Amino acid sequence: MTVSTNRNMRAGAPSQEEIRRQNLGALLRFVHERGQISRAELTSELGLNRSTIGALTADLTEAGLVTEEAPRETGRAGRPSLVVRAMSESIYAYAVSVEVDQIRVARIGLGGVLLDQRSIPRPRGSIAGTIDPITTFIKQMAGEGRCVGAGIAVCGMVRREDGMVHLSPYLGGAVDEPIADSLRERLPELLPQVAVANVADLCALAEHTRGVAAGCDNFIYMYGDVGVGAGIVAGGHRVTGHGGYGGEVGHMVVNPVGRPCGCGSKGCWETEIGEHTLLKLAQSTDIGAQAVLAVVDRASRGDHIAQAAVRQVGDWLGFGVANLVNIFNPELVIFGGTLRDVYLASAAQVRSKLNSIALAATREHVRLRTPALGSDGALIGAAELAFQQLLNDPLA
Amino acid sequence: MTVSTNRNMRAGAPSQEEIRRQNLGALLRFVHERGQISRAELTSELGLNRSTIGALTADLTEAGLVTEEAPRETGRAGRPSLVVRAMSESIYAYAVSVEVDQIRVARIGLGGVLLDQRSIPRPRGSIAGTIDPITTFIKQMAGEGRCVGAGIAVCGMVRREDGMVHLSPYLGGAVDEPIADSLRERLPELLPQVAVANVADLCALAEHTRGVAAGCDNFIYMYGDVGVGAGIVAGGHRVTGHGGYGGEVGHMVVNPVGRPCGCGSKGCWETEIGEHTLLKLAQSTDIGAQAVLAVVDRASRGDHIAQAAVRQVGDWLGFGVANLVNIFNPELVIFGGTLRDVYLASAAQVRSKLNSIALAATREHVRLRTPALGSDGALIGAAELAFQQLLNDPLA
DNA sequence: TTGGGTTTGTTGTCGGCGATAACAATTCAG
DNA sequence: CTGAATTGTTATCGCCGACAACAAACCCAA
Numbered sequence: 001m002t003v004s005t006n007r008n009m010r011a012g013a014p015s016q017e018e019i020r021r022q023n024l025g026a027l028l029r030f031v032h033e034r035g036q037i038s039r040a041e042l043t044s045e046l047g048l049n050r051s052t053i054g055a056l057t058a059d060l061t062e063a064g065l066v067t068e069e070a071p072r073e074t075g076r077a078g079r080p081s082l083v084v085r086a087m088s089e090s091i092y093a094y095a096v097s098v099e100v101d102q103i104r105v106a107r108i109g110l111g112g113v114l115l116d117q118r119s120i121p122r123p124r125g126s127i128a129g130t131i132d133p134i135t136t137f138i139k140q141m142a143g144e145g146r147c148v149g150a151g152i153a154v155c156g157m158v159r160r161e162d163g164m165v166h167l168s169p170y171l172g173g174a175v176d177e178p179i180a181d182s183l184r185e186r187l188p189e190l191l192p193q194v195a196v197a198n199v200a201d202l203c204a205l206a207e208h209t210r211g212v213a214a215g216c217d218n219f220i221y222m223y224g225d226v227g228v229g230a231g232i233v234a235g236g237h238r239v240t241g242h243g244g245y246g247g248e249v250g251h252m253v254v255n256p257v258g259r260p261c262g263c264g265s266k267g268c269w270e271t272e273i274g275e276h277t278l279l280k281l282a283q284s285t286d287i288g289a290q291a292v293l294a295v296v297d298r299a300s301r302g303d304h305i306a307q308a309a310v311r312q313v314g315d316w317l318g319f320g321v322a323n324l325v326n327i328f329n330p331e332l333v334i335f336g337g338t339l340r341d342v343y344l345a346s347a348a349q350v351r352s353k354l355n356s357i358a359l360a361a362t363r364e365h366v367r368l369r370t371p372a373l374g375s376d377g378a379l380i381g382a383a384e385l386a387f388q389q390l391l392n393d394p395l396a
Numbered sequence: 397m398t399v400s401t402n403r404n405m406r407a408g409a410p411s412q413e414e415i416r417r418q419n420l421g422a423l424l425r426f427v428h429e430r431g432q433i434s435r436a437e438l439t440s441e442l443g444l445n446r447s448t449i450g451a452l453t454a455d456l457t458e459a460g461l462v463t464e465e466a467p468r469e470t471g472r473a474g475r476p477s478l479v480v481r482a483m484s485e486s487i488y489a490y491a492v493s494v495e496v497d498q499i500r501v502a503r504i505g506l507g508g509v510l511l512d513q514r515s516i517p518r519p520r521g522s523i524a525g526t527i528d529p530i531t532t533f534i535k536q537m538a539g540e541g542r543c544v545g546a547g548i549a550v551c552g553m554v555r556r557e558d559g560m561v562h563l564s565p566y567l568g569g570a571v572d573e574p575i576a577d578s579l580r581e582r583l584p585e586l587l588p589q590v591a592v593a594n595v596a597d598l599c600a601l602a603e604h605t606r607g608v609a610a611g612c613d614n615f616i617y618m619y620g621d622v623g624v625g626a627g628i629v630a631g632g633h634r635v636t637g638h639g640g641y642g643g644e645v646g647h648m649v650v651n652p653v654g655r656p657c658g659c660g661s662k663g664c665w666e667t668e669i670g671e672h673t674l675l676k677l678a679q680s681t682d683i684g685a686q687a688v689l690a691v692v693d694r695a696s697r698g699d700h701i702a703q704a705a706v707r708q709v710g711d712w713l714g715f716g717v718a719n720l721v722n723i724f725n726p727e728l729v730i731f732g733g734t735l736r737d738v739y740l741a742s743a744a745q746v747r748s749k750l751n752s753i754a755l756a757a758t759r760e761h762v763r764l765r766t767p768a769l770g771s772d773g774a775l776i777g778a779a780e781l782a783f784q785q786l787l788n789d790p791l792a
Numbered sequence: 793t794t795g796g797g798t799t800t801g802t803t804g805t806c807g808g809c810g811a812t813a814a815c816a817a818t819t820c821a822g
Numbered sequence: 823c824t825g826a827a828t829t830g831t832t833a834t835c836g837c838c839g840a841c842a843a844c845a846a847a848c849c850c851a852a
Contacts, residue, residue, distance in 0.1 A: 014415050015444070016810060016837055023839090026409050040800065046409040052839050054801065078799025079847040157757060166757065218638040230723075234642070239630045241725025242614040245758045246630070252719045253753055255652065265753045323648045327626075327723065329637025357649055357661050361553060361562065362641050411839060412808055419810090436829065448810050450830065474828025475818040 023048065024394045027056050031066055031086050032391060033209055035111045038071065040081035057084055063395055064146070065091055065110065086111035090145030093386035094138055094191070096152040097199070097378040098122075098130060098179070100225045101288050105137035108383035110390075112210055114376070116141045131179065135186045142190065148390045149193030151382035152179060153202040155225055160244025163196045195385045199223055200247060201238060202381030203336050203371065204231025209384055211372040212334060219332035220324055221371075222249075224339030225289070228270045234328060250274075254320050272316035275338055281309035292338045296345045314346020318353025322363075325354065329362045336371045344370065419444065420790045423452050427462055427482050428787060429605060431507045434467065436477035453480055459791055460542070461487055461506065482507030486541030489782035490534050490587070492548040493595065493774040494518075494526060494575070496621045497684050501533035504779035506786075508606055510772070512537045527575065531582045538586065544786045545589030547778035548575060549598040551621055556640025559592045591781045595619055596643060597634055598777030599732050599767065600627025605780055607768035608730060615728035616720055617767075618645075620735030621685070624666045630724060646670075650716050668712035671734055677705035688734045692741045710742025714749025718759075721750065725758045732767045740766065 014022075026046055030037055037045075043053050060066045067085050074080040088109030097104040099122070106117040118137045122130075138150070156167040163180040180194040197205075204221035207213040213221075217236040223229050228250035232239040239246045250270035251263050258267025259277075271277060275292055282295040283305055298306035321333055335343035343350060347368070354363055371377050389396070410418075422442055426433055433441075438449050456462045463481050470476040484505030493500040500515040514533045518526075534546070552563040559576040576590040593601075596619035603609040603617060613632040619625050624646035628635040635642045646666035647659050654663025655673075667673060671688055678691040679701055694702035717729055731739035739746060743764070750759055767773050785792070 014410065014418055016415075019410050019412075019415055019809095019838070023409050038800095043800095048409050048411070049840055050801070051803080051841085055839085074799095074848060076799075077797070077849040079801070079845095081800060157755075159757075218642075232723075234630055234635045234637070235633050237631050237633055239635075239724065241630070241758070242727040243725055243757060243761055245725040245755070246614075246723070248722050248725070248755060248758065251722050251753075251755055253715070256650075256715070263755060319649070319652070324723075326644050326647050327628075327642070327720075328635065329639055329641040329644070331638040357647075359641070359644060359647055359659060361555075361639060362637070362644065365639055415809070415838095434829095439829095445811055446830070447812085447832080451810085470819060470828095472828075473820040473826070475816095475830070477829060 021393050021395075023052070024056055024059060025392050027053070027084075028060060028065060028394045029391045031060075031084050032111055032387065035088075035113075036083050036085040038081040038083050039068075042084065060084075060394060065390075065394060086113075087145075088113040089115070089143075091148065091390075092143065092145060093148050093383045094141070094150035095379040095382035095386065096134055096150060096183075097382060098134075098152065098154045098156075099199070099378070100155055103130065103133055104379060105134055105141070106379045106383070107141045107143060108380065110387065112380060112383070114379075115143065117379075130177070131182050131186065134183060138187060138190065147190060147192070149195065149386045150183065150191050151202070151384070151386035152183070152194065152196045153199045153378040153382045154179065154196060155199050155227070155229075157245050157248065158196050158198050160240055163194075165196060193386070193389060195388075197382075197385055198229060198231065198247065199225075199378050200229040200231035200336075201240070202231070202385060203373075203377035204233055204334075204381070205238065205384050206373055206377040206381035207334055207371055208233055210380065211377065212369050213332055216332050218328065218330045219334065220321075220328060220330050221334045221336055222321070222339050224273070224275070224335075224337040224342065226275050228274060228339070230324070232328065234330075249320065249324065252320065252323070254316060254323070269316070269320045273313050273320070273339075273342070278309055278313045278342065281312060282306045289338050293341055296341045299345055310342065310345045311349055313342055314349030315353060317342065317346065318350035319357065321350060321368075322354045322357035325358045325362050325366055330366060332367045332369060334369050334371055336377060340370045343368070417789050417791075419448070420452055420455060421788050423449070423480075424456060424461060424790045425787045427456075427480050428507055428783065431484075431509075432479050432481040434477040434479050435464075438480065456480075456790060461786075461790060482509075483541075484509040485511070485539075487544065487786075488539065488541060489544050489779045490537070490546035491775040491778035491782065492530055492546060492579075493778060494530075494548065494550045494552075495595070495774070496551055499526065499529055500775060501530055501537070502775045502779070503537045503539060504776065506783065508776060508779070510775075511539065513775075526573070527578050527582065530579060534583060534586065543586060543588070545591065545782045546579065546587050547598070547780070547782035548579070548590065548592045549595045549774040549778045550575065550592060551595050551623070551625075553641050553644065554592050554594050556636055559590075561592060589782070589785060591784075593778075593781055594625060594627065594643065595621075595774050596625040596627035596732075597636070598627070598781060599769075599773035600629055600730075600777070601634065601780050602769055602773040602777035603730055603767055604629055606776065607773065608765050609728055612728050614724065614726045615730065616717075616724060616726050617730045617732055618717070618735050620669070620671070620731075620733040620738065622671050624670060624735070626720070628724065630726075645716065645720065648716065648719070650712060650719070665712070665716045669709050669716070669735075669738070674705055674709045674738065677708060678702045685734050689737055692737045695741055706738065706741045707745055709738055710745030711749060713738065713742065714746035715753065717746060717764075718750045718753035721754045721758050721762055726762060728763045728765060730765050730767055732773060736766045739764070 068082045071080045071083045088111045091110040095106045102122050104119040107115040120133050165177045165179050180196045184194045200223035213219045221231040230247040230249040232247050251268045253267045254269045255267035259271045260266040261268035261271045295306050299310045464478045467476045467479045484507045487506040491502045498518050502513040503511040516529050561573045561575050576592045580590045600617035609615045617627040626643040626645040628643050647664045649663045650665045651663035655667045656662040657664035657667045695706045
């Protein structure tokens with residue numbers, strides 16, 4: 001169904017079955033995140049005995065999830081440790097990214113390997129016909145082995161309870177779409193499970209797992225397209241909020257005397273730093289990510305109008321980020337989507353605002369970065385979401 | 397030292413020792429939170445077998461942490477289940493609350509029972525002489541049994557790393573105080589452990605454990621005195637941030653053209669809804685929590701100046717809360733400290749701002765409440781903090 | 793090439809923990 | 823007072839990881 005995961009039943013009384021599950025999960029998660037890892041490393045990282053690691057890997061091997069093979073070069077004295085590798089070709093998930101101007105579908109193997117990928121442009125304003133191309137792509141890419149399900153990243157609000165997607169008004173009116181359920185009904189035998197989440201959240205998850213935010217437990221991923229959203233990780237946990245609508249920072253009001261926003265309020269952050277505003281300020285007649293890139297490019301070439309536009313947007317970007325930094329005290333802020341280029345072109349403004357608004361204690365330890373996974377973050381995060389269930393209970 | 401707790405070593409490979417620790421901890425936590433609970437309830441709540449519960453309680457009884465006794469009235473057929481009660485008189489913690497205008501110290505038994513309490517007014521502007529009265533009170537209240545340590549709630553920023561307290565500029569200049577370490581050095585044999593945290597965070601913890609936020613995993617506790625802070629719980633975890641400075645919402649800029657703030661920025665939320673502004677708007681010459689109460693009282697009696705002041709502050713209060721609601725999508729917002737009375741007097745303004753600014757999806761499921769524990773929240777939360785270590789590993 | 797040192801996989805045994813089942817204890821309904 | 827219902831208690835069992843001993847495989851030096 002939806003996200004699920006959290007086995008946090010507040011009672012938390014582990015019994016013997018669960019200890020096995022958790023250890024298998026921890027081991028498989030290591031293999032998944034590092035692609036391949038030696039048994040010797042596993043013993044030290046997991047803090048378990050050699051014999052236990054042996055038994056666990058044997059179980060996972062029997063289940064067809066991992067393989068063991070002799071290492072290429074040892075380098076050190078002593079018996080070389082077997083390398084445990086994820087069965088990336090036969091254990092896989094589908095990753096779907098429903099973005100503003102395109103739909104992407106990928107098949108991603110355990111370990112985070114991109115096996116196959118397709119995409120199709122997405123006409124703005126049209127909401128119908130989202131499921132069809134996804135279904136087609138998935139059928140086309142069907143491979144050998146075992147599919148654990150699909151993860152979907154959407155540029156809209158996702159209700160945690162049932163995975164209902166509330167698409168942004170920009171995309172042709174406010175529409176509630178049960179994308180996950182629809183997809184599962186279409187391909188019941190192919191997809192044992194379909195999970196949905198917000199793009200920003202999944203980009204954050206991806207960067208957390210295998211990007212710039214690796215090992216970082218307090219960070220914010222700012223994602224911009226037409227609107228603005230944030231994937232927030234605090235204390236190592238995704239901030240989803242009660243209904244699943246956490247991180248909707250785009251409608252934080254930053255300018256009480258600002259322009260009206262599509263949400264009914266006015267002066268929302270989104271109206272100050274969104275694609276629409278930047279393009280309008282830069283007197284661009286085009287729209288979309290390419291248009292944003294063009295404006296940034298014009299600015300870098302000395303176009304004064306574009307420069308002024310970028311500076312103004314950068315000021316508001318820094319303003320909002322400074323507020324978020326005060327609230328969350330993160331270690332890292334990542335600028336993704338179109339905000340990546342906007343940030344790169346206006347880093348001075350952003351830093352300046354941060355210095356004048358954020359408290360010294362919170363500002364001094366913040367790193368501002370761009371994504372390590374580029375635009376693949378959403379897909380990798382979606383796959384990560386689909387793999388969660390397997391990683392929590394490998395032998396289910 | 398500082399907060400500690402989180403046994404989240406990312407590897408997370410539980411062995412047999414840990415399963416016992418966790419089960420003992422889970423059982424003791426239930427007893428602690430409910431004061432007393434029957435063994436039958438424990439079996440169903442923890443999902444463990446009767447015999448296991450018996451063994452666990454036997455261990456805890458032997459350690460002197462709990463007692464078992466026959467129930468008063470059964471009401472149902474069948475053998476009456478033994479009631480497990482916390483040894484509140486002999487297992488206790490000290491709770492300290494360093495507030496703007498007073499210092500409070502309490503002795504609180506396991507199960508959350510208030511055993512003893514003292515307080516002393518705190519002259520504003522003076523920072524020295526905080527440790528002395530605390531030390532004296534603790535010595536005076538020393539009781540029989542085992543003390544697990546002390547928890548301190550402070551109206552200032554607490555660095556997680558080492559528990560260093562950065563007191564608000566309002567309290568006599570920015571001063572870094574190692575309160576926890578100082579106290580532990582003073583009473584090394586009495587206090588095996590001293591933990592510090594922010595007042596708002598601890599009020600949140602208290603309300604989460606035994607207040608209006610019981611069973612609620614996404615909520616915000618707004619605490620106001622001279623400044624404004626928030627204790628934020630997201631997904632059941634406290635949002636502390638990377639350095640421990642999470643929740644410093646008071647310096648979120650809400651009014652880009654607002655008044656300068658002590659932090660160097662201007663238009664901070666704190667300058668719009670803080671005690672100082674309310675009193676100035678209401679033309680009050682007094683200061684402190686009593687003065688705030690007086691203004692609210694004047695407003696309720698029809699004083700137009702006070703009413704206007706309360707309305708204006710209420711507007712900004714609602715503005716900021718709406719932004720936080722958009723960011724966190726909480727289930728509950730609690731108004732504590734002086735904000736309690738401000739909120740009660742301006743609930744209409746707060747709701748109105750919420751309706752006009754917050755997204756429908758996030759706003760509709762938010763409950764606005766006042767604390768169930770009143771002004772004792774900070775003390776109870778501080779004790780809760782001190783008990784964490786015991787609850788995580790009862791037989792350490 | 794050979795032997796020592798080193799590191800790791802494998803095997804068998806052991807202790808600990810919770811589940812299970814059978815029995816004893818206690819209460820209530822009639 | 824008897825039977826039904828519920829719970830505490832005890833003994834046994836299965837499972838899991840720790841531990842120790844041994845075997846395997848590598849590096850290095852003579």
